[in-house]
Amino acid sequence: MRHILSLLLENEAGALSRVAGLFSARGFNIESLTVAPTEDPTISRMTLVTEGSDEIIEQITKHLNKLVDVIKVIDLSESRHIERELLLIKIATKDGMREEIKRLVDIFRGRIIDVSDSTYTVEMTGDGEKIDAFIATLDKKLILEVVRSGVSGISRGEKAI
Amino acid sequence: MGKNKETLRGAEIFVRALIDEGVKHLFGYPGGAVLHIYDELYKQEVLEHILVRHEQGATHAADGYARATGKPGVVLVTSGPGATNTITGIATAYMDSIPLVVFTGQVPTSMIGNDAFQEVDAIGITRPCVKHNFLVKDVRDLAPTIKKAFYVATSGRPGPVVVDIPKDVTADSCEYEYPKSVELRSYKPVIKGHPGQIKRAAGLILAARKPMIYTGGGVILSDASAELIEFTRYLGYPITNTLMGLGAYPGTDTQFIGMLGMHGTYEANMAMHHCDVLIAIGARFDDRVTGDLEKFCPYAKIVQIDIDPSSIAKNVPVDIPIVGDVKHVLKDLNTQLKEHKAKPDTEALKDWWSQIQEWQKVDCLKYDRKSKIIKPQYVIEKLYELTKGDAYVTSDVGQHQMWAAQFYKFDQPRRWINSGGLGTMGFGLPAAMGVKLAFPDSVVACVTGEASLVMCIQELSTCKQYGLPVKIINLNNRYMGMVRQWQEFFYAGRYSHSYMEALPDFVKLAESFGHVGMYIDKTADVEGALKDALAMKDKLVLMDFITDQTENVYPMIASGKGQHEMHLAPDRELA
Numbered sequence: 219m220r221h222i223l224s225l226l227l228e229n230e231a232g233a234l235s236r237v238a239g240l241f242s243a244r245g246f247n248i249e250s251l252t253v254a255p256t257e258d259p260t261i262s263r264m265t266l267v268t269e270g271s272d273e274i275i276e277q278i279t280k281h282l283n284k285l286v287d288v289i290k291v292i293d294l295s296e297s298r299h300i301e302r303e304l305l306l307i308k309i310a311t312k313d314g315m316r317e318e319i320k321r322l323v324d325i326f327r328g329r330i331i332d333v334s335d336s337t338y339t340v341e342m343t344g345d346g347e348k349i350d351a352f353i354a355t356l357d358k359k360l361i362l363e364v365v366r367s368g369v370s371g372i373s374r375g376e377k378a379i
Numbered sequence: 380m381g382k383n384k385e386t387l388r389g390a391e392i393f394v395r396a397l398i399d400e401g402v403k404h405l406f407g408y409p410g411g412a413v414l415h416i417y418d419e420l421y422k423q424e425v426l427e428h429i430l431v432r433h434e435q436g437a438t439h440a441a442d443g444y445a446r447a448t449g450k451p452g453v454v455l456v457t458s459g460p461g462a463t464n465t466i467t468g469i470a471t472a473y474m475d476s477i478p479l480v481v482f483t484g485q486v487p488t489s490m491i492g493n494d495a496f497q498e499v500d501a502i503g504i505t506r507p508c509v510k511h512n513f514l515v516k517d518v519r520d521l522a523p524t525i526k527k528a529f530y531v532a533t534s535g536r537p538g539p540v541v542v543d544i545p546k547d548v549t550a551d552s553c554e555y556e557y558p559k560s561v562e563l564r565s566y567k568p569v570i571k572g573h574p575g576q577i578k579r580a581a582g583l584i585l586a587a588r589k590p591m592i593y594t595g596g597g598v599i600l601s602d603a604s605a606e607l608i609e610f611t612r613y614l615g616y617p618i619t620n621t622l623m624g625l626g627a628y629p630g631t632d633t634q635f636i637g638m639l640g641m642h643g644t645y646e647a648n649m650a651m652h653h654c655d656v657l658i659a660i661g662a663r664f665d666d667r668v669t670g671d672l673e674k675f676c677p678y679a680k681i682v683q684i685d686i687d688p689s690s691i692a693k694n695v696p697v698d699i700p701i702v703g704d705v706k707h708v709l710k711d712l713n714t715q716l717k718e719h720k721a722k723p724d725t726e727a728l729k730d731w732w733s734q735i736q737e738w739q740k741v742d743c744l745k746y747d748r749k750s751k752i753i754k755p756q757y758v759i760e761k762l763y764e765l766t767k768g769d770a771y772v773t774s775d776v777g778q779h780q781m782w783a784a785q786f787y788k789f790d791q792p793r794r795w796i797n798s799g800g801l802g803t804m805g806f807g808l809p810a811a812m813g814v815k816l817a818f819p820d821s822v823v824a825c826v827t828g829e830a831s832l833v834m835c836i837q838e839l840s841t842c843k844q845y846g847l848p849v850k851i852i853n854l855n856n857r858y859m860g861m862v863r864q865w866q867e868f869f870y871a872g873r874y875s876h877s878y879m880e881a882l883p884d885f886v887k888l889a890e891s892f893g894h895v896g897m898y899i900d901k902t903a904d905v906e907g908a909l910k911d912a913l914a915m916k917d918k919l920v921l922m923d924f925i926t927d928q929t930e931n932v933y934p935m936i937a938s939g940k941g942q943h944e945m946h947l948a949p950d951r952e953l954a
Binding site for chain 2: 228231276280281283
């Protein structure tokens with residue numbers, strides 16, 4: 219099953235490679251990983267999407283907690299949560315496709331943030347499925363470049379990490 | 380700004396911090412990046428620096444020192460090859476959870492990443508085999524980092540910590556103050572066990588009809604022998620120790636039924652297989668212990684006590700997990716057991732013990748005592764008798780290691796020093812050196828084989844320089860014995876590269892380093908040679924025992940087999 223793990227860790231050189239190294243050394247999967255400092259610049263927040271049986275996820279969580287740089291680990295997928303991903307996509311707009319693509323972007327509540335004679339660059343946020351769906355609606359030949367941030371997540375309601 | 384604070388250079392801070400940390404011995408090897416530090420070492424007499432002959436030897440010596448004393452072992456090496464040579468020793472300590480603090484020199488901060496002379500990314504290269512590591516970029520961080528390094532290495536589940544110190548940091552100055560304590564928001568090992576879990580465990584343990592106590596290195600690391608003995612004697616249950624756990628419970632006690640695992644005793648493995656409650660204490664269900672996991676302890680409810688949550692239920696599902704320091708948990712558990720209304724089921728235990736005695740009658744460690752060719756087991760038995768079971772015994776890895784574990788009965792913890800997890804050949808001699816340094820008045824024997832011994836043979840020179848008269852028991856069968864054994868069993872006797880065609884004359888070798896060498900090739904001479912060697916208290920003696928080339932380690936669980944499927948010697952198969 220897919221799990222979204224949220225981590226607080228020391229914002230120190232090497233902390234990221236400790237997490238990444240743990241996954242490769244123990245043969246765990248990483249689907250995506252995002253990391254950036256929090257409001258406290260000494261602490262980073264990481265969202266890590268992984269897949270595995272309950273036993274594997276338990277081991278992953280225990281090993282993450284064991285890393286000296288890791289302050290806290292929670293499994294967001296255990297309770298109500300929100301996940302979002304940022305998409306930046308460059309789309310070719312030749313042959314009178316500009317109107318059609320603009321409409322699609324509006325339907326998916328994306329924004330065109332850069333325009334050239336022959337391209338749109340679109341920004342869009344949403345969960346992974348929505349991003350996948352938007353990309354799937356586009357003619358593959360028109361997609362020039364795709365940049366996805368990987369999932370960030372947060373709990374719903376008053377619960378905080 | 381305290382008025383007593385002095386301004387010191389980084390190199391002085393390094394030395395002062397180690398002294399303030401209570402370090403007495405430092406194993407190391409100088410080089411360019413650590414010359415400022417070595418200059419400070421020269422000017423003082425509190426820290427004793429042991430100059431090894433190879434950095435791997437430094438880590439193993441510090442490791443042996445740590446295993447025997449319970450104090451962290453400390454290593455100082457230079458950058459680049461100095462650092463890379465420590466890796467095997469660091470990984471050895473990591474696998475067995477041994478507290479080491481390894482200081483590596485580094486090129487100056489301004490040159491890091493420039494492929495400078497003797498530069499290596501020591502932090503990156505050691506990351507997978509350390510508990511934690513630190514790069515010190517500012518001299519003001521040096522003392523606090525050293526404090527943290529010792530704290531992390533020795534607390535919780537212990538392990539090696541690397542501190543990488545660029546050369547300019549040792550030249551810069553700042554005010555020195557060694558922190559009294561350390562607080563890491565991201566590192567808080569659990570010490571006390573959960574009372575509810577301990578209570579549940581007590582109930583299950585007392586309801587057992589065929590109980591088994593299985594304990595590992597965690598009992599030794601946590602100095603919990605006394606608590607374990609109290610626990611085991613109160614219950615009257617059989618107990619087995621892992622290779623790493625030998626000595627935590629007295630090896631000569633009647634409740635002790637031998638080591639378990641691949642080359643453990645028949646009775647210990649059979650009792651594991653048939654038990655109804657398994658109490659695992661500071662043991663990690665290693666593959667060399669469990670055999671085939673599908674067949675492991677099919678009838679047992681399992682209680683597991685471990686300080687590391689990730690060790691619990693890693694390989695085997697556990698019914699009652701207890702996270703905590705073994706010593707604390709056992710103390711609480713002992714109290715719970717005595718207050719519990721239930722008592723151990725003495726009727727059921729009588730049947731269980733008589734079953735175990737049946738298994739013991741198999742006499743699984745039997746070997747040919749009349750052989751004229753020296754049997755390696757005989758040498759260990761004689762060593763045990765002559766040292767009255769009171770020696771520190773280090774070993775390398777292979778057949779000799781298993782024979783030492785099977786035939787030397789350890790009644791005390793921290794006497795059996797071996798590389799259990801990583802299985803590092805070359806560990807024995809430098810480890811013995813570290814032990815002898817800590818306990819100069821005790822007998823320290825290194826049980827080894829001719830293949831392992833030469834892997835760190837250069838340390839004979841260190842032993843000479845510092846007067847470390849260890850006794851080397853070289854069980855010389857001219858083969859990498861364990862490799863040969865597997866090739867005989869599983870590769871139809873194709874002894875691919877396991878035969879040592881060109882061996883040194885070990886007597887002359889010992890003599891060339893300024894030590895005593897002995898050559899023994901008759902069973903009748905074994906006892907006399909050992910006596911002579913032990914009588915030479917201030918001499919390192921290398922005893923080259925020419926042993927039976929065909930001897931194999933039995934009993935054995937072949938890979939893919941369960942604990943109840945042991946092989947005895949070929950002429951005495953059971954099933």
